[in-house]
Amino acid sequence: xxxxxxxxxxxxxxxxxxxxxxxxxxxxxxxxxxxxxxxxxxxxxxxxxxxxxxxxxxxxxxxxxxxxxxxxxxxxxxxxxxxxxxxxxxxxxxxxxxxxxxxxxxxxxxxxxxxxxxxxxxxxxxxxxxxxxxxxxxxxxxxxxxxxxxxxxxxxxxxxxxxxxxxxxxxxxxxxxxxxxxxxxxxxxxxxxxxxxxxxxxxxxxxxxxxxxxxxxxxxxxxxxxxxxxxxxxxxxxxxxxxxxxxxxxxxxxxxxx
Numbered sequence: 001x002x003x004x005x006x007x008x009x010x011x012x013x014x015x016x017x018x019x020x021x022x023x024x025x026x027x028x029x030x031x032x033x034x035x036x037x038x039x040x041x042x043x044x045x046x047x048x049x050x051x052x053x054x055x056x057x058x059x060x061x062x063x064x065x066x067x068x069x070x071x072x073x074x075x076x077x078x079x080x081x082x083x084x085x086x087x088x089x090x091x092x093x094x095x096x097x098x099x100x101x102x103x104x105x106x107x108x109x110x111x112x113x114x115x116x117x118x119x120x121x122x123x124x125x126x127x128x129x130x131x132x133x134x135x136x137x138x139x140x141x142x143x144x145x146x147x148x149x150x151x152x153x154x155x156x157x158x159x160x161x162x163x164x165x166x167x168x169x170x171x172x173x174x175x176x177x178x179x180x181x182x183x184x185x186x187x188x189x190x191x192x193x194x195x196x197x198x199x200x201x202x203x204x205x206x207x208x209x210x211x212x213x214x215x216x217x218x219x220x221x222x223x224x225x226x227x228x229x230x231x232x233x234x235x236x237x238x239x240x241x242x243x244x245x246x247x248x249x250x251x252x253x254x255x256x257x258x
Contacts, residue, residue, distance in 0.1 A: 002077075002078065002079070002080075002081065003030075003076065003077040003078065003079070003080045003081050003082065003083050003109075003110075004077070004081070004082060004083065004109075004110045004111065004112065005073055005076075005077050005083045005084075005085060005104055005109055005110070005111040005112075006025050006082070006083070006084050006085065006111070006112050006113075006114055007085045007087065007091040007097050007100065007101070007111065007112070007113045007114065008022050008025055008026070008084050008085065008086050008087070008091070008114040008116065009022065009087060009088075009089060009090040009091050009095075009114060009115050009116015009117070009118075010022070010034070010035075010037075010038040010039070010042045010086050010087060010088050010089070010116055011042070011088075011089065011116045011117040011122065011199070012088070012089055012117060012118075012119050012121075012122030012123070012198045012199045012200070013039040013041070013042075013088075013122070013197060013198060013199045013200035013203075014039075014041070014122075014199035014200065015039065015041040015042045015044075015045060017116075017117050017122070017199060018042065018045070018116070019114065019115070019116065021114050022114050022116065023045060025082070025084060025114060026042075026045045026046045026047065026084065026086075027045070027046075027047050028047065028082050029046060029047050029050040029082050029083075029084045030049075030050055030051070030076075030080040030081055030082045030083065031050055031051040031052075031053065031076050031080050031082075031083050031084070032046050032050050032051070032052050032053065032084040032086050033053045033055050033069065033072065033073060033076075033083075033084070033085050033086065034052065034053070034054060034055065034056065034084075034086040034087075035055065035056040035057075035086065035087050035088050035095075036054070036056025036057050036088075037056065037087075037088025037089070037222055038056075038086055038087070038088050039088075039200055042086075046084075050084075053072075055069050055072070066096060066099055066100075069100070070099065070100055070103035071103075073085055073100060073103070073104070073109075074103060074104065074107045074109055077104075077107075077109045077110075085100060087116070088116075088119070088222070089116055089117065089118040089119045089122075090115050090116045090117065090118040091113055091114075091115070091116065092113065092115070093118040093119075093120075093142065094142075094144060094168050094169075097113070101113075118142075119168060119198060119222070119224050120140070120142055120166040120168070120224065120226075122195075122198040122199045123166075123193075123195035123198040123224045123226060124226065125198075125199065126195050126198045126199055126203055126205060127193050127195055127205055127226065127231070129193070129226070129230050129231060130230060131164045131166070131226070131230060132164065132230075133229075133230050136161075136162065136228075136229040136230060137162050137163070137164045137228060137229065137230050138162040139158075139160075139162060139163050139164070140163070140164045140166060141158060141159065141163055141164070141165050141166065142166050142168065143165070143166070143167060143168070144167065144168045144169050145167050145168075145169055145170045145171050145177055145180075145225075159184070159185075159186070161229070163228060164226065164227070164228035164229075164230050164231075165226070165227040165228055166224065166225070166226050166227075167224065167225040167226075167227065168224055169221075169222075169223075169224075170194070170223060170224070170225045172218055173218075174194075174213050174214060174216050174218065175213075175214040175215075177213060177225065178210055178211065178213040178214040179214070181210045181213075181227065182210060182211070186210050186227070187210065188209065188210050188211030188212075189209050189210070189211060190209055190210045190227060190228070190229070191207070191208075191209050191227075191228070191229060191230075191231040191232040192207075192208050192209055192210055192213060192225060192226060192227040192228075192231050193205060193206065193207050193208070193225070193226050193231045194206045194208065194213075194216065194219050194223055194224070194225050195223065195224050195225075195226065196219035196220050196221070196222070196223040197220065197222065197223075198222075198224065202220070204219050204220070206219060207231070207232075210227065213225075
């Protein structure tokens, strides 16, 4: 094995949010295998001499399976010095980095992770809110609404009045998301915000609440949903709202949102 694989986070879209190390590695790359969520502006920062391969997913259809991507990355590491596996956001947050790391380890390929700004942070910045506003939020729960077999069951026992819930990939039917959240015990008037194409040139936001979410028009993917008292411009008014006793004695049912 002569090469090294770098799992690089491309951030949420804005190329200026890349780390200095990510920029340097893209300029030195011999080959770059990128996901569909990597923005055009970030792709333009790749060395002109590098081979660029799109291994992303379009409209729910994968160009390659995950096993095929793993094999391709390992194969390039045998003949290329610098192999970049470029992922939207941060590689370790819903980026299947774990599967690729396992494949690299088994093949005895040297690798390094270059973190990126995950979509949750990009979306919060776009909305101008703090995910952990100390007045009303003390924890963040990151999850997905994907319906694949690799999803996990939402642990509603971890949700309190001080939780900011961030749903990656909320899907095309906000009504279903709204129903699941209401069934989980979240109040209908709990604020939420949908952020589409966070930090990108086509960024769009829609402020809503859990109950009204069912009627909201779908924003273009990639989108992300932030649910919680931080998703409001009226933080001071929300300090003691929604949950009796400020969420200290919650008894929420255990339901799945996958």
